[in-house]
Amino acid sequence: EADIYQTPRYLVIGTGKKITLECSQTMGHDKMYWYQQDPGMELHLIHYSYGVNSTEKGDLSSESTVSRIRTEHFPLTLESARPSHTSQYLCASSEQGQGEFNQPQHFGDGTRLSIL
Amino acid sequence: KNQVEQSPQSLIILEGKNCTLQCNYTVSPFSNLRWYKQDTGRGPVSLTIMTFSENTKSNGRYTATLDADTKQSSLHITASQLSDSASYICVVSDRGSTLGRLYFGRGTQLTVWP
Numbered sequence: 001e002a003d004i005y006q007t008p009r010y011l012v013i014g015t016g017k018k019i020t021l022e023c024s025q026t027m028g029h030d031k032m033y034w035y036q037q038d039p040g041m042e043l044h045l046i047h048y049s050y051g052v053n054s055t056e057k058g059d060l061s062s063e064s065t066v067s068r069i070r071t072e073h074f075p076l077t078l079e080s081a082r083p084s085h086t087s088q089y090l091c092a093s094s095e096q097g098q099g100e101f102n103q104p105q106h107f108g109d110g111t112r113l114s115i116l
Numbered sequence: 117k118n119q120v121e122q123s124p125q126s127l128i129i130l131e132g133k134n135c136t137l138q139c140n141y142t143v144s145p146f147s148n149l150r151w152y153k154q155d156t157g158r159g160p161v162s163l164t165i166m167t168f169s170e171n172t173k174s175n176g177r178y179t180a181t182l183d184a185d186t187k188q189s190s191l192h193i194t195a196s197q198l199s200d201s202a203s204y205i206c207v208v209s210d211r212g213s214t215l216g217r218l219y220f221g222r223g224t225q226l227t228v229w230p
Contacts (some may be wrong), residue, residue, distance in 0.1 A: 022167075042220035043160075043205075059217070090159050103195075104150065105218075107159030 001008045003027055004012055006091050006108035014116050019078045023091030032074040033105065035090040036060060043090065081115045088112050118143040120208050122184045122221035129230055133196055137224045139189040139206030147211035151180050154203045154223065163191070163204075196228045 004025040013019060023030065030051040035043040037055075040045040045058030049068040063085070064078050076091075078085055120141045129135050141149070148167045148200055152160035164173045164180040166189075172181050178193045203223040209216050 009127060042222045044220075045218070091161070104162040104165055107161070109157070109159045112157075 004091060004093055004106050004108040006089075006111050009109065010112045010114075010116075012114045013081060015080075015082055016048045017081050019081050019113070021089055021091075021113070023076070023108060024072050024074065025074075025093045025104070025106070026036065026072060027093060028071065029093035029095055029106075030071065031065070031094045032068065033092040034064075034074070034076050035092065036111070037050075037088045037090055040093060047076065050082060082115075083100045083115045086113060086115050118210060118217070118219050120206055120210075120219045121222040122204075122206050122224050124224060125222070126225040126227070128227045128229060129196055131196060131198060134192065134194050135196060135226065137191045137193075137204050137206075137226070139191070139221060141187050141206070141208045141219070143187075143208040143210050143219050146184060146187075147209040149180075149182055149189050149209075150207045151178070151189075151204040152207060152227050156202070156203055160205055193226075197219070198228050198230060200224060201228045 007022045011050055032049045034047040036046050037043045044060035046062040047058055047059050047066040049055050055066050064076050066076050088110045090110045091108040094105045123138045129187040130221045150165045153163055154160040163175050163178050166173050166182045168184050182189045203225050205223040206221040208219045
């Protein structure tokens with residue numbers, strides 16, 4: 001079973017606050033990802049990382065930022081939260097393999113974020 | 117445009133019955149296709165992954181098929197259980213770029229009633 005953890009599971013916070021969503025994995029995976037998922041909709045990639053000190057923007061434009069200082073840790077930060085940021089945020093990781101995304105991705109259980 | 121379409125959007129079946137979920141895709145060039153199960157409030161969990169050369173793969177009561185010529189896949193669930201109630205997501209990866217993008221379907225919401 002994959003070991004990837006996200007905290008907090010739920011967060012309700014006011015507009016304008018700075019938020020950091022935590023994601024940690026204990027599998028030693030080099031690749032990590034952040035997705036955004038709204039109810040009944042597909043997952044959208046917002047950030048990914050090939051390894052330490054590597055971060056890239058995904059397909060969906062996001063006002064969030066990420067960092068990758070350690071292999072196991074990939075936090076996502078919103079400097080000033082807005083109601084439009086209300087969504088579920090899922091973190092994932094995968095092993096290096098032939099082809100960038102050819103290895104199965106292991107997901108955390110997500111953070112459900114509500115901005116009032 | 118690369119897309120993944122799943123049907124039906126939702127499905128209700130009785131415990132013990134079988135069901136089949138469909139996935140049609142236009143992603144090209146194709147690399148692999150995955151099925152994930154996502155329980156409510158949880159992250160997706162990988163069920164199967166199939167490459168171009170594979171046309172069927174099983175994981176317990178779950179059997180996925182792939183027809184790369186017609187760009188269709190199905191997920192068959194045998195002898196359904198209450199714990200099968202979840203969203204089932206079809207994900208297709210391309211190999212047309214160095215990145216190898218993942219394209220997600222919106223999922224089929226399966227409900228199993230006792």
